[in-house]
Amino acid sequence: MSDKNSGNMPVHIGFIMDGNGRWAVKRGLPRKMGHREGAQTFRKIARYCKKIGIRYVTFYAFSTENWKRPQDEVDELMRLFNEYLDEVEEYAGENTRLVFLGDKSAFGRDMAQKMIDMEKKSADFDGMTLMLAMNYGGRDDIVHSVKKIAEMVSDKEIGLTDINESLVSSLLYTGGMPDVDLLIRPSGEKRISNFLIWQSAYAEYYFTDTLWPDFSTKELDKALKDYSSRSRRFGGV
Numbered sequence: 342m343s344d345k346n347s348g349n350m351p352v353h354i355g356f357i358m359d360g361n362g363r364w365a366v367k368r369g370l371p372r373k374m375g376h377r378e379g380a381q382t383f384r385k386i387a388r389y390c391k392k393i394g395i396r397y398v399t400f401y402a403f404s405t406e407n408w409k410r411p412q413d414e415v416d417e418l419m420r421l422f423n424e425y426l427d428e429v430e431e432y433a434g435e436n437t438r439l440v441f442l443g444d445k446s447a448f449g450r451d452m453a454q455k456m457i458d459m460e461k462k463s464a465d466f467d468g469m470t471l472m473l474a475m476n477y478g479g480r481d482d483i484v485h486s487v488k489k490i491a492e493m494v495s496d497k498e499i500g501l502t503d504i505n506e507s508l509v510s511s512l513l514y515t516g517g518m519p520d521v522d523l524l525i526r527p528s529g530e531k532r533i534s535n536f537l538i539w540q541s542a543y544a545e546y547y548f549t550d551t552l553w554p555d556f557s558t559k560e561l562d563k564a565l566k567d568y569s570s571r572s573r574r575f576g577g578v
């Protein structure tokens with residue numbers, strides 16, 4: 342990024358890592374090879390974000406709807422996530438805080454415990470916050486927050502008048518994190534697919550036809566340049 346643009350950087354970038362399957366099919370490879378290649382892009386982009394000083398990044402890795410896929414693809418993705426968890430842990434050693442968005446229990450006890458341990462171990466690191474949305478759905482996130490609020494009301498910890506936007510926000514999986522500023526979706530699809538729907542209410546969108554495995558730091562620079570030229574009004578004038 343040139344200095345000219347560095348004053349207007351997003352605080353929080355969300356990436357929908359889409360297009361892995363098509364990347365593989367285009368090459369006559371099984372879809373799982375696309376997921377492997379996509380994981381490489383994740384590594385590259387996460388490190389680059391840290392390098393250029395982005396404070397919060399969220400990568401959408403697996404949605405609450407992705408369980409609908411053929412069992413062998415789901416199994417392969419679970420294998421891949423397990424493999425990469427160890428590696429993602431290395432980021433924690435680089436002063437990066439790790440947070441998993443979504444219901445971890447779906448991954449089984451061992452993997453869920455590993456995720457919880459990684460979150461605990463890195464909780465005080467403040468270089469960058471890396472969030473991985475796994476078994477994540479924006480609607481599920483809101484339901485999860487609403488259930489906690491219902492519990493607080495029924496325990497008489499709060500009353501109805503205490504329910505407001507900031508309370509709902511604070512009880513989402515992203516509680517305490519800033520909203521998304523820039524949301525990047527590769528693969529040519531122009532939809533949000535149940536990603537951070539509440540948190541992206543005022544996000545700037547960047548769509549590109551590039552498939553996630555081909556997404557590069559150069560393309561991210563392009564998205565950042567585009568972002569820096571936008572006028573965000575948040576409903577004002």
Ligand code: IPE
Binds near residue numbers: 362363403
């Ligand atoms: C994104 O790539 C990865 C996951 C949803 C897990 P896809 O697998 O959706 O790739 P396409 O969209 O079929 O190309």
Ligand code: IPE
Binds near residue numbers: 359360401402403534
């Ligand atoms: C969104 O991609 C989910 C992830 C990238 C993890 P999908 O491929 O599941 O989205 P749709 O089905 O095209 O909307």
Ligand code: MG
Binds near residue numbers: 359360361
């Ligand atoms: Mg897809």
